[in-house]
Amino acid sequence: MVPTVDRTGFFRELSIERTVNSSGIDGRAPVHGKEAEPALALPEGESMDFIEVSRHPGWHAIVLNRPERLNAFNDAMHRELRTSLEQAAEDAQCRAVLLTGRGRGFCAGQDLTSRVPAPGGPPPDLGATVEEFYNPLIRQLRAMRKPVVCAVNGVAAGAGVSIALACDIVVAARSATFVLSFARLGLIPDSGGTFHLPRLVGDARARGLALLGEPLPAERAEAWGLIWKTVDDERLGQETEALVTHLAAQPTFGLGQIKRALNASGDNTLDAQLDLERDLMRRAGQTADYAEGVAAFVEKRAPRFDGRG
Ligand code: T3D
Numbered sequence: 001m002v003p004t005v006d007r008t009g010f011f012r013e014l015s016i017e018r019t020v021n022s023s024g025i026d027g028r029a030p031v032h033g034k035e036a037e038p039a040l041a042l043p044e045g046e047s048m049d050f051i052e053v054s055r056h057p058g059w060h061a062i063v064l065n066r067p068e069r070l071n072a073f074n075d076a077m078h079r080e081l082r083t084s085l086e087q088a089a090e091d092a093q094c095r096a097v098l099l100t101g102r103g104r105g106f107c108a109g110q111d112l113t114s115r116v117p118a119p120g121g122p123p124p125d126l127g128a129t130v131e132e133f134y135n136p137l138i139r140q141l142r143a144m145r146k147p148v149v150c151a152v153n154g155v156a157a158g159a160g161v162s163i164a165l166a167c168d169i170v171v172a173a174r175s176a177t178f179v180l181s182f183a184r185l186g187l188i189p190d191s192g193g194t195f196h197l198p199r200l201v202g203d204a205r206a207r208g209l210a211l212l213g214e215p216l217p218a219e220r221a222e223a224w225g226l227i228w229k230t231v232d233d234e235r236l237g238q239e240t241e242a243l244v245t246h247l248a249a250q251p252t253f254g255l256g257q258i259k260r261a262l263n264a265s266g267d268n269t270l271d272a273q274l275d276l277e278r279d280l281m282r283r284a285g286q287t288a289d290y291a292e293g294v295a296a297f298v299e300k301r302a303p304r305f306d307g308r309g
Helices: 075-090 126-143 159-166 193-201 203-212 218-223 233-248 252-265 270-284 288-298
Strands: 051-056 059-064 096-101 105-107 148-152 155-157 169-173 177-179 229-231
Touching: 051 075, 059 075, 059 233, 075 126, 096 105, 096 233, 105 148, 105 159, 126 159, 126 252, 148 159, 148 233, 155 159, 159 177, 159 193, 169 218, 169 233, 177 218, 193 203, 218 229, 229 233, 252 270, 252 288
Parallel strands: 059 096, 096 148, 105 155, 148 169, 155 177, 169 229
Antiparallel strands: 051 059
16 A cells, blocks of 8 residues: 655555554553553454554554544543553564654644533533543653654644653644643643643743643744754654654663653652662663663674663
8 A cells, every 4th residue: 555645744554553452451550660550441352443553663653543623532532542552562562652643733632522511410520531541641651661752743732732741752843833722721731731841841931831821833842842843844754753763773671761760850859869870770781782782882883772671
C-alpha cells in the first residue's frame, strides 16, 4: 500500500494496525515504573476505534484518531490509549514512542458533549474521571522507561496541553497553538497542568496562560521553554519520525534512568537528588550499553546499543 501524507507529513496508510487486545494484557500493574497504575485493559477482542497504532523498527506510533472532535477524549479513547502505551512499554522491540493526532488538531481535551448536564440531574463527578482516566495516563507517560516524543500537529486544548507536556520531547507544527481552555469552563488545568506548566515557563507565564486561556502560538511556546521546538507544518512528520528513530537506537535503559532522575528532581532536595543520581549512575554503569558506548568512543566508531539494562 502506498502511504499518503497529510498536511504535517504523517503517514496515513503506513503499516497501520487496527490493534486488538489479544496480547495478554490483563489489567495488572505495569512493570516499568512504580508510579504507574493498573492498565485499563480493553475487553478481550475489542478493536480500537479511536487510536491507531503502527509498529516500526524500534518504535511505535500512537495516533489519536477522532479528528472530527479535534481528538477530544471519550472513555473508549482513554482505554485504547492506555492499552497502546502499555503495549509499547511491554514490547522489548519498542524503544521509543511517537504520540500525535490525526487531522487538524492534536487533542482538545475532554469531549465536552458528554459533559452536558441532564436537566435536573446531578453534576458530573469530574474528580472521578480525573482519577480514573487522566491521572493514570499522565503517570503512565512519565513512568514509561522509554522516551515519548509528542508531535503536536495542530491545536492542543485543555487536557490535550497537559498530555503533551507529560511527554518527554514535544515538537509542534508551526501553526499549532496551546490553549489552557479550562478557565473558560470554570475548571482548573488538570492532568498535571498545574505541575508541569509553572516548572516549564515560570509562575508569571503559567498564571497568564491558565487564567486567560488565550491561545499560545507554537513559536512562542518554544521561546518560553514550554516545548522542545517548532518545525514547519509539512516537516513535522519527517522530523519527529527521524527523532524517534534516533532515540530507538540509543541506550534505552540509560534513557529510562534519565527520565527517572528528572521526574524525581522536582520534589527532591539537592541531597536526595545527589543520592538518587549516585544510585542510578551505579546501575547504568553496569550495562552493556555503557561498555559499548565507551568502547565505541575509544575506537572512534559508531556505537551499537542493545538498549537493555
Ligand atoms: O470532564 C472531565 O472528565 C474532567 C477533565 C477535563 C479535562 C479537560 O480537558 S477540560 C477542557 C475541555 N476542552 C476544551 O475546553 C476545549 C474545547 N474546544 C475549544 O476550545 C476549541 O474547539 C479549540 C480551541 C480546541 C479549537 O477551536 P477551533 O475554532 O479551531 O475549532 P472548533 O470549530 O471549535 O472545533 C472543531 C470541532 O471540534 C467542532 O465540532 P463541529 O462544530 O465541527 O461539529 C467542535 O465542537 C469540536 N470540538 C472541539 N473541542 C471539543 C469538541 N467537541 C467535543 N469536545 C471538545 N473538547
